[in-house]
Amino acid sequence: MPHHIRPATSVSDPLTSSPHLPEQDAILVTGGAGFIGSHTVVQLLSLGLRLVIVDNLCNSSEEALHRALELAGNKGELFFHKVDLLDGAALEKVFELYTFSACIHFAGLKAVGESSQIPIGYYQTNVTGTLNLLQLLQRYNCRNFIFSSSATVYGLPSSTDPIREDASLGALNPYGRTKQYIEEILRDIANSEPNQWNIIMLRYFNPVGAHESGRIGEDPNGIPNNLMPFVAQVAIGRRPVINVFGNDYETPDGTGVRDYIHIVDLARGHVAALNKIQSFSMGAHTSVHNSNGTKSLGCVPYNLGSGIGYSVMDMIESMSKAVGRQLPYRVIERRLGDVALCVADPTLSAHDLDWRAEKTLQDMCNDLWRWQIQNPNGYEARVATAASGTEEEDEEEGTLREDSDVASVASTSSASLPETSPSTPTPGELAPSVFASLPVTLLPIISTIAKPAPVMISAESLKAVTAATPLVKPVVATQVPVVSPAGSPARGATAC
Numbered sequence: 385m386p387h388h389i390r391p392a393t394s395v396s397d398p399l400t401s402s403p404h405l406p407e408q409d410a411i412l413v414t415g416g417a418g419f420i421g422s423h424t425v426v427q428l429l430s431l432g433l434r435l436v437i438v439d440n441l442c443n444s445s446e447e448a449l450h451r452a453l454e455l456a457g458n459k460g461e462l463f464f465h466k467v468d469l470l471d472g473a474a475l476e477k478v479f480e481l482y483t484f485s486a487c488i489h490f491a492g493l494k495a496v497g498e499s500s501q502i503p504i505g506y507y508q509t510n511v512t513g514t515l516n517l518l519q520l521l522q523r524y525n526c527r528n529f530i531f532s533s534s535a536t537v538y539g540l541p542s543s544t545d546p547i548r549e550d551a552s553l554g555a556l557n558p559y560g561r562t563k564q565y566i567e568e569i570l571r572d573i574a575n576s577e578p579n580q581w582n583i584i585m586l587r588y589f590n591p592v593g594a595h596e597s598g599r600i601g602e603d604p605n606g607i608p609n610n611l612m613p614f615v616a617q618v619a620i621g622r623r624p625v626i627n628v629f630g631n632d633y634e635t636p637d638g639t640g641v642r643d644y645i646h647i648v649d650l651a652r653g654h655v656a657a658l659n660k661i662q663s664f665s666m667g668a669h670t671s672v673h674n675s676n677g678t679k680s681l682g683c684v685p686y687n688l689g690s691g692i693g694y695s696v697m698d699m700i701e702s703m704s705k706a707v708g709r710q711l712p713y714r715v716i717e718r719r720l721g722d723v724a725l726c727v728a729d730p731t732l733s734a735h736d737l738d739w740r741a742e743k744t745l746q747d748m749c750n751d752l753w754r755w756q757i758q759n760p761n762g763y764e765a766r767v768a769t770a771a772s773g774t775e776e777e778d779e780e781e782g783t784l785r786e787d788s789d790v791a792s793v794a795s796t797s798s799a800s801l802p803e804t805s806p807s808t809p810t811p812g813e814l815a816p817s818v819f820a821s822l823p824v825t826l827l828p829i830i831s832t833i834a835k836p837a838p839v840m841i842s843a844e845s846l847k848a849v850t851a852a853t854p855l856v857k858p859v860v861a862t863q864v865p866v867v868s869p870a871g872s873p874a875r876g877a878t879a880c
């Protein structure tokens with residue numbers, strides 16, 4: 385039976401002020417428990433939307449979903465299914481339970497280095513997982529799709545100018561190529577059914593920070609690959625010193641420059657994309673046409689970046705300010721594959737999606753620090769692992785402790801919290817369920833899939849029911865590189 389997104393009352397009504405998605409329809413969010421996913425879930429729930437989260441929790445925590453629900457003031461509805469996208473049969477059961485008006489696809493593996501070691505795993509998880517999802521979306525007649533792409537698809541920038549969406553693509557590693565290939569697949573699918581698909585591919589630059597409450601944030605497995613999670617762990621005392629990968633780049637201070645974007649701004653970008661898709665979806669039911677005469681959006685990429693470049697030293701300085709003391713760092717050799725600078729041209733997103741990054745670098749650092757200090761070991765579920773540490777971590781820390789080439793000495797005791805009161809989660813009322821006859825418990829979270837009918841369970845029993853899962857990490861983002869002297873952001877890029 386076909387499922388159509390129903391027309392909203394007015395094309396001009398933005399989703400942000402008045403969600404128009406059909407009452408009984410839901411938005412499917414894959415990888416919704418991950419870093420970007422959970423922040424987006426807060427935005428969507430706050431709009432009163434009904435979400436169905438599919439995540440295998442291989443690199444995320446269900447706790448993030450509980451907190452997201454709290455942060456949204458228990459608005460909207462959230463149904464969670466611990467499912468791996470590679471398990472097509474389990475995924476189809478989810479499709480049998482709901483009618484989806486749109487899908488936001490975050491789920492996937494995202495570690496650049498790891499992708500070169502296990503490329504088959506990356507192609508299988510990211511590409512095959514996405515194909516499984518797309519097949520079902522097509523079969524169940526949901527053709528509104530938002531894809532987590534990445535600035536990594538641009539590869540080596542051909543100049544130091546901010547990167548536009550029409551720049552040539554050329555991902556440099558298997559992870560990046562999974563994103564690039566999925567983009568190609570999406571274009572082919574949109575072309576195969578003209579006037580039917582509304583697909584937005586969001587190319588993330590460098591997402592950092594955390595929700596301003598400090599309740600949800602990034603919780604990487606093992607040693608963080610990316611700069612800011614690593615810096616945060618140095619700030620909290622889990623690691624002794626920040627390694628700066630080279631200070632001989634052609635940038636104002638010699639360190640790499642990137643377009644860092646606050647995670648909440650990035651999450652808002654998904655709402656903006658949904659609004660855009662909705663207007664086309666509505667157009668399909670009215671006589672509204674795209675400017676090129678088509679009735680659907682087709683497949684369009686948008687950069688989600690600020691257009692401002694900050695160097696590694698800028699980031700360390702801002703984070704030191706947030707923490708209230710100078711963080712220790714040492715300069716080591718360049719990291720293989722890094723570019724000097726990578727910054728977005730966000731003009732198209734501003735024009736078409738009416739979206740702009742609003743938060744400052746200091747917001748990013750203050751919020752990241754708040755999350756880190758309130759959750760020194762990430763989400764509760766991972767405390768045991770984090771506390772014991774891995775062999776690899778212990779070994780690295782041992783090595784670093786002996787190193788004297790640090791700019792300053794860490795002292796976690798002087799850590800201070802940035803001002804801003806963390807939000808106190810309000811135990812919420814139970815949101816109405818799609819399954820009215822099901823027993824009600826504390827949270828409207830459902831775990832199923834192994835069973836023909838969903839069972840509504842509590843957070844406690846959720847853990848038991850979802851005990852085993854294979855594969856995949858949930859997603860996240862990406863990035864790439866512009867420049868500025870410390871503390872003074874530069875619009876666009878220059879050197880390199």
Ligand SMILES: O=c1ccn([C@@H]2O[C@H](COP(=O)(O)OP(=O)(O)O[C@H]3O[C@H](CO)[C@@H](O)[C@H](O)[C@H]3O)[C@@H](O)[C@H]2O)c(=O)[nH]1
Binds near residue numbers: 612626641
């Ligand atoms: O411990 C660290 C980690 C990073 N850096 C530097 O910090 C900047 C940012 O690095 P990182 O946070 O790792 O982001 P990117 O290298 O920009 O990587 C992002 O950008 C890639 C290319 O777009 C994507 O593929 C990745 O998924 C995404 O994490 C770069 O100049 C790095 O050289 C350090 O100096 N020390």
